[in-house]
Each structure stands twice: as structure tokens, then as C-alpha cells.
Amino acid sequence: MIWESLDAELKAIEAEGLTRRRRIVDSPxxxxxxxxxxxxxxxxxxxxxxxxxxxEIAEAMAEGARHWGAGSxxxxxxxxxxxxxHQLEEALAAFVMRQRALYFCTGYMANLAVIPALVGRGDAVFADKLNHASLIDAVQLSRADSHRYRHLDLEHLEFLLATSTAPRKLIATDAIFSMDGDAAPLEALxxxxxxxxxxxxxxxxxxxxVMGPxxxxxxxxxKLIPSPRVVYMGTLGKAAGVSGAFVAGSAKVLEWLLQKSRxxxxxxASSPAVACALLKSLDLIAAGEARRQHLASLIQRLRDGLAPLCAGRGWQLMDSDTPIQPLVIGGNAAALDLTRALLAQGIWVPxxxxxxxxxxxxxxxxxxSAAHSAAQVxxxxxxxxxLAAPADGHLAATENLS
Incomplete structure (x- = not known):
């Protein structure tokens, strides 16, 4: 039977320490x-x-549901x-200083919309090697030729661009990379x-x-120029605290996306109540400079605290001034052991x-998060x-919570 091979493949995933498991969260x-x-x-x-x-966001969503109902x-x-x-799209476009925006149910859907609408078979996409999976999948869906340049390597990218004969070309990049926390050089790109x-x-x-004024x-x-060649995607389930995503750019390009994005x-369409919540979220983001300053102070506090630990253990705290602070451990088992040991102390880090x-x-x-306190960090x-104290690299036995 065709499904019988799945047992062996699942066991192989387990043996490599790569099994993914969900945890059930019982609180906001x-x-x-x-x-x-x-x-x-x-x-x-x-x-x-x-x-x-x-x-305030929760109340805006509740009021939106009372007025507009639950579904679209x-x-x-x-x-x-x-x-x-419609009001949300207008507000998003104004907020990021672009002519027009389209609202999508998820960021994944937004990326899958954009690239296949702009390039196709015979064209070429040049993508940073560490781009998010949604961008990678979008390139595959476009049927354009895929060229992945080394992470943040502009010389490699320019070589690929200069030697391409494709009629239409597209550069795709994360602005901040989700697993490394570093930033793309948007001006140079x-x-x-x-x-x-x-x-x-x-x-x-x-x-x-989080970023920018x-x-x-x-x-x-x-201060990137609002050019028609730039298509900007932002998600609304991270810093905005709700869900969905948007794509913004010139009016002509956004009209094309509306006509062509599958x-x-x-x-x-998503619930109108979600749009109501996001309109309130935009107000709080705009007025949230104190939150961003507090977040920046927490980032520095964490980095100052972790730096001396890394040298003694062989851990690597990656270079990031964003809320994403990756601590590279190395092997799968070692990373899982550390997560379990932290959980045993009541701290959850994936x-x-x-x-x-x-x-x-x-x-x-x-x-x-700006909701964290200095004491929590x-x-x-x-x-x-x-946990870094033992010299032999051994972590104390902990309850298996993976």
C-alpha cells in the first residue's frame, strides 16, 4: 500500500531529531x-x-463582529x-507611504500572489539563499528560472544579474531574516x-x-524611494498582533496584482472583524515609540548577558539587533536538550x-517582545x-517535554 512507507520515513525523521510537535497553549x-x-x-x-x-484591539474586533458579522x-x-x-487597505498604503495596498489572509498567500503575477516561464528570479519558505515556493509556482545568491552577497547577486539574458528579472528578499535576525541591504538591492x-x-x-519611524x-x-519597481509585503500577525498581510506599491502594479494574483x-476574504482590529492596531503601532524603545533596550540587555556565555560553551549568538536573537547550538540533539532543560525551569524557547x-x-x-520586562530577560x-556551567557539555537529566 502506498502509505506503508510513511512509517519508515517518520521513524527516520524521529531518529534525526527532526520530529515537529505542537504544544497546546491554554492562555492568551x-x-x-x-x-x-x-x-x-x-x-x-x-x-x-x-x-x-x-x-483595545480585542474590543475593536468584538465591535467589528457585532456590526459586520463573523464572515465575509x-x-x-x-x-x-x-x-x-477597504478602509484597512487605504490605511496600510498611507502608513507605508505607497499609493495602494491589497490585504491578504496570510503572509504566505501574499508572497504566493506577487512573484507568479510579475514573472513567468523564461523570466528569472534572484533570491537570497535564506529567504522564507513562502518566497521559495512562490518562485517555484512562477515557473521562472530560479537563481539563489549567497546570503547577503551582493557581488554574487550582481554577477548573476549581469549574466542573465531573461527578458524580465526579479530580486526577492526578506528584509529581516526570520532565523538569523539579520537585515538585507535594501538600498544596495x-x-x-x-x-x-x-x-x-x-x-x-x-x-x-518594529523598524523605521x-x-x-x-x-x-x-528611506527607500517609493519606486514602481519595488513591491513591499508586510505581515499583520507579528508586530501588528492580529493576522493577515498586505502588499503595497504603485497603483498600477497593485491593480495588476488584483487582476492576476490567484x-x-x-x-x-478574511473576517471584517479582523480588519477592524487591524485598524486599531495601526493606531497603536504609530503611537508605539515607547514600546519600540523598550524592546530595543531588552535586545541589548539580552545580548550583553549572553555574550560571555557563548565563548565558554561554543555557542554562537548571531549578529542581530532585531527581536530575533538566534543562539546557535550546533547539533539537533544538543539544541533539543537545551530546550528541555529550560522548560524544566519554566522557560519556553523553541x-x-x-x-x-x-x-x-x-x-x-x-x-x-515589548511586553517582556527586564527581569524576565x-x-x-x-x-x-x-545550564552553560558544566564543563563537559552535559545537561542535567530533564523531563522529556519535546
Whole structure:
């Protein structure tokens, strides 16, 4: 039977320490959560500004549901484009200083929409090797020739661009890379896009709301020119604290995407209540400079605390000034052991393993939120210091919570 081979393949995944398991969360998203029935201090979510459980956003969603109902009833292009969706798209476009925006149910759907609409068979896409899976899948769906340049290596990218004879070209990049926490050189990428007449697609999933003046994103942080060749994507389930994503750019390009993007055309629009919640979230992001300053102080506090631990253990704290702070451990088993040991102390930090990261670079992906306190960050540092103390690399036996 065709499914019988699955047992052996699942066992092979287990043997390599790569099995993924879900945990059940019994509390709202916050630094202190209840996970699998146990209280933990969490450094897991992408709720960078601490807005996921904000009472004003929750009330805006509830009021939106009372007024507009729970569902949209249809796709945007049939009858599902309700007034809150339209207001949200206008507000998002103004916030990121672009002419127009489209709202999508998820960031994955947004990326799958953009690239296949802009390039196709015979064209070429040039993508950073560490781009998010949604960008990788979007390139495959486009049927364009795929060229992956070495991470942040502009010389390699320019060589690939200069030697390409494709009629249409597109550069695709994360603005902030989800597993390393480092930033793409958007200004230099734009210069290459200008030089070689290419599209530039920016996935700012982890920058929107955090980076730039008033949290307007990574493009605003470097004052990137609002050019028609630049297509900007931001997600709304991370710093914005709700769900969904948007694509913004010139009016002409966004009209093309509306006409051609299959994941926009052929799916039911999200709940209008979500759009109502996001309109409130945008207000809080714009007024959230104190949150961003507090978050920046926590990032520095964590880095200062972890730096002396890494040298003695062979751990690597990657170079990042964003809320994503990866602590590279190395082997899959070692990363899992460390996660379990932290859980035994009531601290939840996920172990990230291949294929999400390269083989031999399993890590703890520590994510910080403006909702964390300095004392909570110190608690994580102290716990890791305790676990780093043994000279033989052995971690004390812990309850298996993986």
C-alpha cells in the first residue's frame, strides 16, 4: 500500500531529531503563558510589540463582529470586499507611504500572489539563499528560472544579474531574516534593481511595526524611494498582533496584482472583524515609540548577558539587533536538550532544526517582545548561565517535554 512507507520515513525523521510537535497553549499570547497545562515564561512568539492581547484591539474586533458579522461570505472580487477591508487597505498604503495596498489572509498567500503575477516561464528570479519558505515556493509556482545568491552577497547577486539574458528579472528578499535576525541591504538591492531593470520584492514580515519611524517598516528605516519597481509585503500577525498581510506599491502594479494574483482572486476574504482590529492596531503601532524603545533596550540587555556565555560553551549568538536573537547550538540533539532543560525551569524557547536552518546549525530562536520586562530577560540569561556551567557539555537529566 502506498502509505506503508510513511512509517519508515517518520521513524527516520524521529531518529534525526527532526520530529515537529505542537504544544497546546491554554492562555492568551503574553510573556507568561500556560503551555501543556504548565506555566512558562515564553520567548517564542513574534508578538514583537505585545499587541496580540491588547484590550483595545480585542474590543475593536468584538465591535467589528457585532456590526459586520463573523464572515465575509465571498472572495474580494465577488461580494466579500466589505468597507472595513477597504478602509484597512487605504490605511496600510498611507502608513507605508505607497499609493495602494491589497490585504491578504496570510503572509504566505501574499508572497504566493506577487512573484507568479510579475514573472513567468523564461523570466528569472534572484533570491537570497535564506529567504522564507513562502518566497521559495512562490518562485517555484512562477515557473521562472530560479537563481539563489549567497546570503547577503551582493557581488554574487550582481554577477548573476549581469549574466542573465531573461527578458524580465526579479530580486526577492526578506528584509529581516526570520532565523538569523539579520537585515538585507535594501538600498544596495534597490540600486542593483535600478541598474539591471528588475523588480524588487521585499518581504518585511519581521520589520513592519518594529523598524523605521513610527514602525513603518524596514524600507522606511532606510528611506527607500517609493519606486514602481519595488513591491513591499508586510505581515499583520507579528508586530501588528492580529493576522493577515498586505502588499503595497504603485497603483498600477497593485491593480495588476488584483487582476492576476490567484491567492487574492480565488479565496474567501478574511473576517471584517479582523480588519477592524487591524485598524486599531495601526493606531497603536504609530503611537508605539515607547514600546519600540523598550524592546530595543531588552535586545541589548539580552545580548550583553549572553555574550560571555557563548565563548565558554561554543555557542554562537548571531549578529542581530532585531527581536530575533538566534543562539546557535550546533547539533539537533544538543539544541533539543537545551530546550528541555529550560522548560524544566519554566522557560519556553523553541529549538529550530533543519530543514528550517542549515544542517549543523540547530539553534534556540529567542524572540523578544515589548511586553517582556527586564527581569524576565534576566531570568532567561540566568537560566542559560546555569545550564552553560558544566564543563563537559552535559545537561542535567530533564523531563522529556519535546
Amino acid at each position: 499570547v503574553a510573556p507568561e503563558m500556560v503551555v501543556d497545562g504548565k506555566p512558562v515564561l515564553a520567548f517564542c512568539s513574534n508578538d514583537y510589540l505585545g499587541l496580540a492581547s491588547h484590550p 461570505g465571498a472572495s474580494h472580487l465577488v461580494s466579500g470586499h466589505l468597507r472595513p477591508h 534597490y540600486e542593483l534593481a535600478e541598474k539591471y531593470d528588475t523588480w524588487l520584492v521585499i518581504d518585511d514580515a519581521h520589520g513592519f511595526g 513610527q514602525g513603518r517598516g524596514s524600507a522606511a528605516a532606510v 491567492t487574492y482572486i480565488f479565496t474567501t 529549538a529550530i532544526r533543519p530543514p528550517t536552518v542549515p544542517k549543523g546549525q540547530a539553534r534556540l530562536r529567542i524572540t523578544l 534576566d531570568a532567561l540569561v540566568n537560566a542559560l548561565a546555569t
